[in-house]
Amino acid sequence: MISDGMAEVLRSLRLGELRAPARACTRALGAAGVTLSLLVGPERSAEPLWSHPGLSGRFEELQFTLGEGPGPDAVRTGSPVVEPDLDRVRPARWPALLPAARELGVHGVCCFPLGIGAIRIGVLTVLCGGDRHLSRQQYADAVALSAVLTSTFLSGEPRGEVGGVQGFDPGVRQPSGLRRAVVHQATGMVSVQLGVTMEEALLRLRAHAWGSARSLGEVAEDVVARRLRFSDAFDDGSGPHSPDGGKG
Template sequence: MASKGDLAAVLGDLRASSGGKELIGVDAARCAQALGVDGVAVSLPVTGEPGELVWSTPGTSARLEDLQYTLGQGPALETAAMCAPVIEPDLVHVAAGRWPALLPEAIGLGVGAVFCFPLLLGGACLGTLTLQRAAPGPLKEAEHTDAWLVAGALTAVLADGAQQWAASDAKGDSVLYRAAVHQAAGMVSVQAETTLAQALVRLRAYAFARGRPVVDVAEDVVARRVHFRKDQDGPGVSDR
């Protein structure tokens, strides 16, 4: 069972981080253990898009964020839109029409409960902190309080490191997890003679239909292994 010492250590590591690339060096698994969950993930909203994954435990949490990004629905998107937490202690009992594409996929991943908190900066939502557990059930009161403490620490780290993120992206060595998606969307837009928004929809649909993370498909597009053409047959796959 996690102790207050575990949480204090995680908060200390976060506060010692200057943001930017250093956040990736903070142990997300240790954070999950301190909060009594199986995994954590942090995403930063991008204007008009679901979010950019910047920190997570590997495996289920990262895959859940990928699914939300690919499908354009889920607790992180709701949290970012409302600037309010989304707490679902048992995904089996969530109304099917709420996240119709995401729910069966998330349950199939073994996610039983999700708890999503906004990273609030004034009246704005800087990002989202998503906790997930395999076993359904609510967070204990202390765990809920601790999650808000971590969310506050993450907000401070990301706000302090905002210039580092922007500088890395401007130099072309972006640490953003989905940098390839934005590059691929631009390529698809040219190949299929469509808008960037429509290009992103095609990328997501292609990835979902094949059960692949959209990031992987984007990397194939950038490497010119997948080519989207303007016709009625949808995207084609190049042998090059």
């Protein structure tokens, strides 16, 4: 059974009365933050639709850049990934993400996939508080929220009932202009440059971003602006190069 707070959030969303769904969901869940992302593009990467607070957005960008973490795992397996205390996670599980998450001040993360069966459409990411705990009520509320979001996006209209709440408008629409469009464009360019699949091209971009301590978006912008080019001729370990000699 969902909590009264989550039931109220779903009612407000259904009536179109909620203008800050991420903030409201964060408060109802008693979480440190919430992000809702949909899978878009040929690489099926997670595109944030709403997020609160800023820490949630930064953590989502970190997962996107590294390509590892509870969010990608939840999408891949189709099952919730519940890790309220990241200090108890084996370092080998997410070797790049764990130390970076600690630097951000993220203590625990729980991710709930949006989808049915083999269909994956998105992921709901919940940041846990400093107590590094997720109660049964919080888990039930998060599962209910992800289930209703899944139903809404798959059907294209409000449907179903969770905890006595009949459907709702999630307060978001799939964006007409994706914030990460430049990453998708850069992935396609690198795919052509190297003659590799889109998946491999995205891995190359991520590796370069991580190795240069930059965000994936920044690297992608350089590729699209032709300030950075990936070439097999530079696969001897020197990596991509700047056609203009790095002068911009």
